[in-house]
Amino acid sequence: MSFLKAEHIGHHYFSPSTFTPALDEISFSIKEGEFISLIGPSGCGKSTLLSILSGLIEPTFGTIAIDGHPPNALKNQIGYMLQQDYLFPWKTIEENVLLGLKLDGRLNRKTAANSIEFLEKIGLRGVEKQFPRQLSGGMRQRAALARTMAVNPKLLLLDEPFSALDYQTKLKLENLVFDTLKSYRKTAVLVTHDIGEAISMSDRIFLLSASPGRIIKIFEVPEEFRILKPFDVRTHETFMELFHVIWKELESLEPQQ
Amino acid sequence: MSHNNDPGHLYETYKKSLAAEKRWIFFYQLAILVTFFSAWEVSSRNSWIDPLIFSSPSKVWLLFLEKISDGTLAAHLGVTVFETVLGFVIGTVLGTILAALLWWSPFLSNILDPYLVVLNAMPKVALGPILIVGLGPGFTSIIAMGAVISVIITTLVVYSSFKGVDDNYVKVLQTFGAKKQHVFREAILPASFPTIISTLKVNVGLSWVGVIVGEFLVSAKGLGYMIIYGFQVFNFTLVMLALLLIILCAAIMYQAVEWLETKLIKDNLD
Numbered sequence: 001m002s003f004l005k006a007e008h009i010g011h012h013y014f015s016p017s018t019f020t021p022a023l024d025e026i027s028f029s030i031k032e033g034e035f036i037s038l039i040g041p042s043g044c045g046k047s048t049l050l051s052i053l054s055g056l057i058e059p060t061f062g063t064i065a066i067d068g069h070p071p072n073a074l075k076n077q078i079g080y081m082l083q084q085d086y087l088f089p090w091k092t093i094e095e096n097v098l099l100g101l102k103l104d105g106r107l108n109r110k111t112a113a114n115s116i117e118f119l120e121k122i123g124l125r126g127v128e129k130q131f132p133r134q135l136s137g138g139m140r141q142r143a144a145l146a147r148t149m150a151v152n153p154k155l156l157l158l159d160e161p162f163s164a165l166d167y168q169t170k171l172k173l174e175n176l177v178f179d180t181l182k183s184y185r186k187t188a189v190l191v192t193h194d195i196g197e198a199i200s201m202s203d204r205i206f207l208l209s210a211s212p213g214r215i216i217k218i219f220e221v222p223e224e225f226r227i228l229k230p231f232d233v234r235t236h237e238t239f240m241e242l243f244h245v246i247w248k249e250l251e252s253l254e255p256q257q
Numbered sequence: 258m259s260h261n262n263d264p265g266h267l268y269e270t271y272k273k274s275l276a277a278e279k280r281w282i283f284f285y286q287l288a289i290l291v292t293f294f295s296a297w298e299v300s301s302r303n304s305w306i307d308p309l310i311f312s313s314p315s316k317v318w319l320l321f322l323e324k325i326s327d328g329t330l331a332a333h334l335g336v337t338v339f340e341t342v343l344g345f346v347i348g349t350v351l352g353t354i355l356a357a358l359l360w361w362s363p364f365l366s367n368i369l370d371p372y373l374v375v376l377n378a379m380p381k382v383a384l385g386p387i388l389i390v391g392l393g394p395g396f397t398s399i400i401a402m403g404a405v406i407s408v409i410i411t412t413l414v415v416y417s418s419f420k421g422v423d424d425n426y427v428k429v430l431q432t433f434g435a436k437k438q439h440v441f442r443e444a445i446l447p448a449s450f451p452t453i454i455s456t457l458k459v460n461v462g463l464s465w466v467g468v469i470v471g472e473f474l475v476s477a478k479g480l481g482y483m484i485i486y487g488f489q490v491f492n493f494t495l496v497m498l499a500l501l502l503i504i505l506c507a508a509i510m511y512q513a514v515e516w517l518e519t520k521l522i523k524d525n526l527d
Contacts, residue, residue, distance in 0.1 A: 056431055056432070076433060078432065082428065084425070086425045088443070088447070090522070103439055151433065
């Protein structure tokens, strides 16, 4: 039974002088609890696809069904994480984390306590009253994860959430996000530039071609990788083999110099 | 190791040098003030400048005491400060509301764009006579002057700040199902507080211009009236007194806005 079903998605961007095709004939389905990565050359419409899945953009063609409903009919069923934390600088960490609940009218003592407990679980104890700029980049992205998780979404959309972090922090956060999503059995779609990140975190990898974006190939990540934490996958002996296969495919899509 | 290399000692020296510099700055600031007033007094007494036109600090001071005791100064000062504060608050609030409307509807903003440009370019004090005829020669039209002079520039500056807010903050709110009013309240408005405060600082000065010109025209009450009356009867001591009081009040209002800034912009505090 598929949890998310995309059928014949096509999208165009319009400007006064021209229109640009961004996505063409994208169809796929995702099972509940699955982790999918989207990779491809820049301009392949990965982020556009993510915005369509979130319901922020209406596609020109095609339909999306998440649990049988179109995305914009689902309030707070979809969590979105961006390249940077985008915590509101004038709100404390606590106010930032509880923002989704507040907007949804679900903020009460119990939901607030759950969110603060989650913050502590991911290693952010005692920072509730601090402002975002008092925290390091990694801590802020963690707080952003807590903000996304606070509304208990069924689907998480991750738009290169580790790309602005230093390498060490990025590896640690990959493990954290991976563990969190597995233990709460969340479905996730990750957009990334990093082939290693895609291999180490996902169950399947969708490779997109550029202008217009099409799904060229779907890689199944071997079972032995899926049960390992991202950091351990990166050091696995057959990791580089899969890395090179995907690397070659990606190379062939880049425009010839 | 000699105690000169001790970090604690070096830190003390550093703090002392900072304090010393602060004292010197204050000393020169005070020196300029004292020199200015004494030079004014001395050159007026020795008739190096025309004492009839330029008066002197001692004469201004005596007039100040006289006007305080007969209660007329408090009345004039009260009227002007009231008009300025109200004009400045109305101008800023109205400008911010207009900016919010423009942000809410890009269609409206496109329609109004050329009108805003023209209104901004127009010298607002030229509206004075029309306001007085329309609203009557009282404090209403003077407050209107104080507001009109700052409302358009506030609208333009605050609107461009609203538009400049990072779209990703809006995106975060939209993924939580936020409606347009939530986006405005949670992201657009608080992100623009620093800009609104800096327009407040500009508007303090502008509203004084509007109100003083308004009082010139209406010529009934206030510090502006004191200036125009003193000018007509050639009592320049009165003009100087009004001028000094305006400078003092404007400075106090500016300080009040700076105090508001520290209260409103929380994330600037450590």
